Amino acid sequence: MTDQPIHYKTLSEVATLIAQGDLDSIDVTEALLARIEQLEPRLHAYISVMKDQAMAAATESDALRDNGHVLGPLHGVPIAVKDLCHKAGWVTTGGHSFRKDAVADADATVVSRLEAAGAILLGKLATTEGAMVGYHRDFEVPRNPWGDLDRWPGVSSGGSGVATAAGLCFASLGTDTGGSIRFPSAVNGLVGLKPTWGRVSRHGVLDLAPTLDHVGPMTRSVRDAARVLGVIAGHDLADPTTLHSDVPDYEAEMETGVSGLRIGWDEAYATKDVEAHVAQAVTQAVALLAELGADIVNIKVPQLTEDELAAWGIIAASEAAAVHEATYPSQADAYGTYFHEFLQQGRETSSVDLAKAIFARRRAVGRMAPVFQGIDVLACPTLASESFRYSPEGAYGGLDTDKGTIGGVPLSWFPRSARFVTVWDYNGYPTLSLPCGFSPDQIPLSLELIAQPLNEALLLRAGHSFEQACDFSTRHPLLV
Numbered sequence: 439m440t441d442q443p444i445h446y447k448t449l450s451e452v453a454t455l456i457a458q459g460d461l462d463s464i465d466v467t468e469a470l471l472a473r474i475e476q477l478e479p480r481l482h483a484y485i486s487v488m489k490d491q492a493m494a495a496a497t498e499s500d501a502l503r504d505n506g507h508v509l510g511p512l513h514g515v516p517i518a519v520k521d522l523c524h525k526a527g528w529v530t531t532g533g534h535s536f537r538k539d540a541v542a543d544a545d546a547t548v549v550s551r552l553e554a555a556g557a558i559l560l561g562k563l564a565t566t567e568g569a570m571v572g573y574h575r576d577f578e579v580p581r582n583p584w585g586d587l588d589r590w591p592g593v594s595s596g597g598s599g600v601a602t603a604a605g606l607c608f609a610s611l612g613t614d615t616g617g618s619i620r621f622p623s624a625v626n627g628l629v630g631l632k633p634t635w636g637r638v639s640r641h642g643v644l645d646l647a648p649t650l651d652h653v654g655p656m657t658r659s660v661r662d663a664a665r666v667l668g669v670i671a672g673h674d675l676a677d678p679t680t681l682h683s684d685v686p687d688y689e690a691e692m693e694t695g696v697s698g699l700r701i702g703w704d705e706a707y708a709t710k711d712v713e714a715h716v717a718q719a720v721t722q723a724v725a726l727l728a729e730l731g732a733d734i735v736n737i738k739v740p741q742l743t744e745d746e747l748a749a750w751g752i753i754a755a756s757e758a759a760a761v762h763e764a765t766y767p768s769q770a771d772a773y774g775t776y777f778h779e780f781l782q783q784g785r786e787t788s789s790v791d792l793a794k795a796i797f798a799r800r801r802a803v804g805r806m807a808p809v810f811q812g813i814d815v816l817a818c819p820t821l822a823s824e825s826f827r828y829s830p831e832g833a834y835g836g837l838d839t840d841k842g843t844i845g846g847v848p849l850s851w852f853p854r855s856a857r858f859v860t861v862w863d864y865n866g867y868p869t870l871s872l873p874c875g876f877s878p879d880q881i882p883l884s885l886e887l888i889a890q891p892l893n894e895a896l897l898l899r900a901g902h903s904f905e906q907a908c909d910f911s912t913r914h915p916l917l918v
Contacts, residue, residue: 445473445605446914449515449662452608456503456514463503463514467496467558470516474560474606477917480587482578483601485521485531487561492516495558511665513556518607520598521562522569522644523653525549532644533567533594535576536765536772546642547677548611548653548670555669560607564597568758569613569646572776572833572845579830582626583915584881590828590847592622594646598656599626604917609657609666613643615650616750617859620871620886623656625825627873627882629901629911630656631663634891635866636681638667639674647757648679650750650863659911660872660901664688667894683892692898697731699900701887702813707739711854713823719875719883720819723904727817730903735813739806742857746802749795750860751783756792759784775836776845803865810890815900820884822854824877858886870897873910882910 444452444466455461471489478484499514524530524542531537545553553559567574571593580596582589583604592599595612599622602610612619614632623630631654638653645651655666671685703724709717728734759766759781766773766781773781809816832838832846842849862869867888874885885904889896905911 442912443605444469446658448659449512449517449608449657450659450665453512453515457508459503463496463499463558464493466514467492467516467560470560470606477604477606481581481583481600481604481606483564483580483597483604483606484518485562485564485577485597486529488528488559492558492560499556499558508556510555510669512552512669514558515556515608516558516560517552517609518560518563518598518601519549519552519611520595520613521565522613523549523562523611524642525559525562528562530562530644532569533565533574533577534773535574536769538576542642544642547639547674548643551670563601563610566594566596566845567774567777568762568780569594569615569618569644570758570777570780570845571847572774572836574774574777575834579833581830582825583917584627584825585879588827589825589881590625592618592625594618595622595656599623599628602626602628602656602658603915605914609655609662611653611670612656613646614652614654614863615646615754616863617855619652619654619656620820620859620869623871624820624884625882627913627915628656628658629660629663629873630654630871631667631894631897632862632869633667633671633894634681634868636679637671637868637892637894639677639680641674641676645761647754648761649757650754652863652866660692660870660898660905661689663870664692664898664902681892686895688895688898691895692902694899695731696727696900696903699732699815699896700735700813701727701732701900702737702809702816703734704737704739707857708818711822712819715875715877716819716821716823716883720817720885723874723885724817726907727900727904730907732900737809737813739809739816742802742861743798746798747853747856747860749798750863752787752791752795753799755780755784756787757784774834779836799864802861806861806865814889814893814896816888818858818886818888820858820871820886822858824879824881824883826851862888867891868894868897870901872901872905875910
């Protein structure tokens, strides 16, 4: 067990202590609720905290354990989910002002699976409006807990990233349509796992762009990511897009190490137009994996063309416009500035332009597939830089050409990292992001590992071996 305060212990450690009777779920839950009460006024990670429900569930959890009945690998451990995931009787806002009274009448599949495995649900975590980039003014913007609370918290799963990094839950769920598990995991110093598209059910999770959306865990260790994925993965009759493949024992498989694992490395791809300290950290991470027994294979990764990168916005906006057809434009005034502009873009896209974007997506997918001939895992940065300084006020706006921002994010920032992000949503390949160092300002840096579909176990093997050989995942923000 690590020598950490209770709120910074890993999910797996806490689950073991609860199962052994060395900790009670009710005490752990009470401690986290107290920490939320203390820090939430500064961090704004939660949309809603369900204190009474969480304490009742923890009480029941302890009673079950004391009677010899353990529900599963998350028994008694407090977690939280992004506020796109339905929980019966709870509001799901999706970051929309007009959904503040939208009470769900059934659980999302991922929520029911988490609770069936024994998890205690603390509440819902903040998201950008509609799970894109900007926030609606009726909601607070989460604050990245690293540094002076003035760094970007990541895109739509920012609440999940902040809450998990700050010890306000032991794990969380995020969604990734164009980087929203990876970005907030990277900038908050977390492990983020974007599973294969279809590996995890999206039933009961509000859509952004359904052919691009993924649901996955955000945690403080690779083992925790493996454990949560093992709980939520698998076919779901309620979601016909889920895959029928069996779910491996991810925790057992990750213990086999990296000996003989072939890791692809393209130095130019991974270091060009990347901050020097990011390039150095990722290069050193790959060197460490080699020391641990992995075979480093020099490869060439194709660059996405401008039209292939631009296709993401066209496809995502068009799909989002279809998803919101019942409320936009009929309730256009209820939407915030950024998402209003985004939906309007989708509605104005011609069928010809959408078709061209689909063609570009398929070209990108086809050109990337040969990269994995002869390798098991591709290594690269998650982002080209550490998190930038950020004005939450700007997050409420749309495109600001004078400031060069969109939703508060510099227009120049996304293109630098898009080559490490976009195509893996296009093709649905699984990715694992994990801490690999710190910038000169002591802001987290992140390594991204990518594998072919349904090879999450390979990513977890590599990630776990790397994590065990360094201490990056054991360092936490110095919140007072």
